[in-house]
Amino acid sequence: MTAYAFEGGVSRDARPNAIEITEQQYQDGIEGMLAGKLVTINGGFAVIDPPKPEPEPEPEPEPVDLAAYARDLSWRTRVDGTTINSVPVRLDDGSLALINGMVGLAERDAERTFNFDSAAGIVTLTAAQAITFGEAIGVWVQLTFDRRAAVLLAIEAGSLTTTAEIDAAFADVTAPWSAA
Template sequence: MPFAGPNTLSTEPLEGGIEIDEAQYQAGLEALAAGLHISIENGFAIVDPPPPAEAPPPPPPTLEQRRDQRRDEVRARRWAVEMGGVEIAPGVIVRTDEGSQAKITGAVQLFGADPTLEAIDWEAQPGVWTTIDRETVTAIGIAVGRHVQAAFSRSRALHEAIAAAPDIETLEAIDIETGWS
């Protein structure tokens, strides 16, 4: 005579199990092979498997892991500020993405290398052309350089504050959104 227990079949008696007939035994074998379960709570029954247990929540990050995360947040914020442009006069925004920084640096170097050069043509914004002289290029170069340096200086100060934070509460209180020029 076959027997069934919780999600178990046997041809030998099972402790806590029940006796079943041959048809139930065959149905049980097919059910187990199909990934179903056997219940004996109220007699023999083939049931759906229980839902998977919820994974426990991950442990909270350690102080050092959270410091790493905060440093990454500061780097992302610094990059956004650096690339976001600088206002050199009311309503006059100079782009500061990497390509613009390189072109401005090149223009400053060109004027420095060629004392006979008086002005250059410049596309200030897509489709907006202007002619700029040595003094203007130098002023733009200084403004962009200071803008980039200010972003790095703020980033450094935040990195130092993150390193000095003695606990997660202090670390979380560090405001990385303000203080950028």
């Protein structure tokens, strides 16, 4: 029985552009195709490994909204808090509300003491200490807002162009900073 090879396979039927092959070549072609190989007639009958697929191109990185990134980092910096007189203070919105309430009570009752629950444990504050503590926290929170404003201006001016530069700008909000 006659066998034929064409670009991509083998057959017992004649096809356009096919070449006649031996029975052994026909069997080799069938076995090769079952094993994932390709039949080619370019330059004569051969069973070859398929070409390696082209690697997928790296996707283009999504553009980063630097202003949104800076706003989020400013918020996370504030929430992570700071340390005031060796007392670590987390400053999410709930904590700030509780601290402001403590300061309000301290302003109305100078004889009162307050138990403040910090990451280091309970800290007892006099009314005067609570007011000073609240003021120090207010100053620090304002520093985070001031830094955010300066960073947003630097982004708008084009002097901050990467998230790494923004991270560096917020690394220490208590230190002086300039985008230049």
